[in-house]
Amino acid sequence: MMPSPPRPVVYRLASLLIFALVLASANAWLNPHRPAWNVETLGEGEVGLAEALAAGESALWIDARPEAQVRAGRIGNALPLNEDDWDRLLPRVFEQWRPGRRVIVYCGSQQCQASHEVARRLREEMGMEEVYTLKGGWEAWLAHQK
Amino acid sequence: MAGASKVTLAFAWVIGALFVYAGALKFWRPDLLLADIETYRLLPYRLAYLFSYYLPALEIVVGLALYHRAWRKVAAGMLLALCAVFVFALFSAWARGLDISCGCFGRSENRVNYLALIGRDLLLGSGCLYIVTFDKGRKTVSARLLGGRSAAIVSSNTEC
Numbered sequence: 001m002m003p004s005p006p007r008p009v010v011y012r013l014a015s016l017l018i019f020a021l022v023l024a025s026a027n028a029w030l031n032p033h034r035p036a037w038n039v040e041t042l043g044e045g046e047v048g049l050a051e052a053l054a055a056g057e058s059a060l061w062i063d064a065r066p067e068a069q070v071r072a073g074r075i076g077n078a079l080p081l082n083e084d085d086w087d088r089l090l091p092r093v094f095e096q097w098r099p100g101r102r103v104i105v106y107c108g109s110q111q112c113q114a115s116h117e118v119a120r121r122l123r124e125e126m127g128m129e130e131v132y133t134l135k136g137g138w139e140a141w142l143a144h145q146k
Numbered sequence: 147m148a149g150a151s152k153v154t155l156a157f158a159w160v161i162g163a164l165f166v167y168a169g170a171l172k173f174w175r176p177d178l179l180l181a182d183i184e185t186y187r188l189l190p191y192r193l194a195y196l197f198s199y200y201l202p203a204l205e206i207v208v209g210l211a212l213y214h215r216a217w218r219k220v221a222a223g224m225l226l227a228l229c230a231v232f233v234f235a236l237f238s239a240w241a242r243g244l245d246i247s248c249g250c251f252g253r254s255e256n257r258v259n260y261l262a263l264i265g266r267d268l269l270l271g272s273g274c275l276y277i278v279t280f281d282k283g284r285k286t287v288s289a290r291l292l293g294g295r296s297a298a299i300v301s302s303n304t305e306c
Contacts, residue, residue, distance in 0.1 A: 012220040016208055024203035027173060035177040035195060043177070111185045111244070 045119060047132040049140045052104050059102040062093060062122075064114040065138065075106065075141050081118055090126075097128065106134035106141070154281050157273040158222070162212035164270065165225060169205030176202070185246040186239050204228075212277075222277035229271035236264050 028034070035043070042048060052059065061078035063070045070080040079096060081089045097103065103122060107114035115133040122128045134140065172179045180198035183189065189197065205228070211221035239246045240260040 009220055012217055013224065016211055016217070016221065016224060017204070020200060020204040020207040023207060024199040027176070027203060028199045031174065031176060033175050033177045035180040035198060037192070037195060043181070111187055113181070113185055113246070116181070 042135055045116075045132055046135045047104060048135050049144055052132075052134050053144075055102055055104065059104045060093070060096050062103060062105045062118065063138075064105050064107040064118040065112075069108070069138075075138070078106075081105075082114060083117060083121075086121070093122075094126075100130065102130040102132065103128055104132050104134055106137040108137055109139040110136050112137060151280075151282065154218075154277050157277050158212045158218055158281075161222075161225065161270060161273050161277075162209045165205045165209030165212075169202040169209060172202040173206065182246070185244060186235050187242070187244060188235060188238060219278055219281045222274040222281065226271055226274035226278060229267045229274060232267045233264055233271070236260055236267065240264075 057076070061075055062081045063074045063078040064082050065080075066082060067080050067085065070078070074080075079089070079093050081093050103119075105115040105119045105122070107118075115137060119131045119133045122131045136143075176198040179202065180194055183194040183197055184191070204224075208221045208224050208228075211217040212225070246258055
C-alpha cells in the first residue's frame, strides 16, 4: 500500500498561515499605531541629528549608555543617566533641567532601547514634557563626525 | 493512554492561552514590536516591519488552533518552529552582546535575562513537541459515529 501524502497537514498549515495573513492585513489597515514604512522617518518622540544639533547647548543632552562608555566619549556636555544607576545620576540631571528646556536622550545606536526607556521614565515619572530620543544615537553622531 | 491525552490537552490549553495572550499584547502596538524586533539586528527594516504585523496575528491564530482537536498537531508543530526561531534569535543577540528588548509579551520586560527567556522558550517548545508526538489528532467520522474499537478498525481499513 502506498503511504498517503500528508495533504490535510499541508492544507491546515496553509490555512493557518492565510488566516494569520488576513488578520495581520486587517490590523495593518485599521490600527492607528502604524510604524513608519520608511526607515528614515522619525518615530514618535524621536528627533533627527540635524535638528538636535541645531538645538545645541540650549537642550539638555543625556547619555543613556553605561557610564564606562560615556567616560570614553559623549556628545558635548551630555550627562550620564541610565537605569542601572538611576537614583545616583538623576539629581545631576535635575540640577541642569528647568521647565521648558528640551531634553535629548541618546544611547549607542538606532537599535538600542536604553534611550527610549530613560526618556519614558523622565516623561512619566519625572513629569518632564520636552523629552526626545536621538534617532541613530551615538552611532549617528560618530557618522556625522567623519 | 488516557493520561497521555489529558496531559496533551493540558499542554495545549496552557500553551494556547500563552500564545494568544502574547500575540494580543503585541497586536495593538506594531510600532513598539517593530522597535523590539529592530534591536535584534537580524532582519532588514522592511521585513521587520512586515513581521511586526504578521507575528502577533500568527501567534493568536495558531494559539487558538491549539484548542481545536483537528488543528492541534499542526498548530503545535508551527509553535515548535516559532519557539526554535525565538531561541535562535535570543542566542544570536546574546552572543553579540546586544541591548535588546525581548518583545515577547509586549513591553513588560525591560531588562532582558537571556537565560530565563531561552529557558522559557525551550519549555514552551518542549510542550509543543509533546503535543506533536502524543496528540492523536481528530477521530475519523466513522469512529465518532460508531465509537469503540470496532470503529477504529473500520476507519483504519477504509479511511486512511
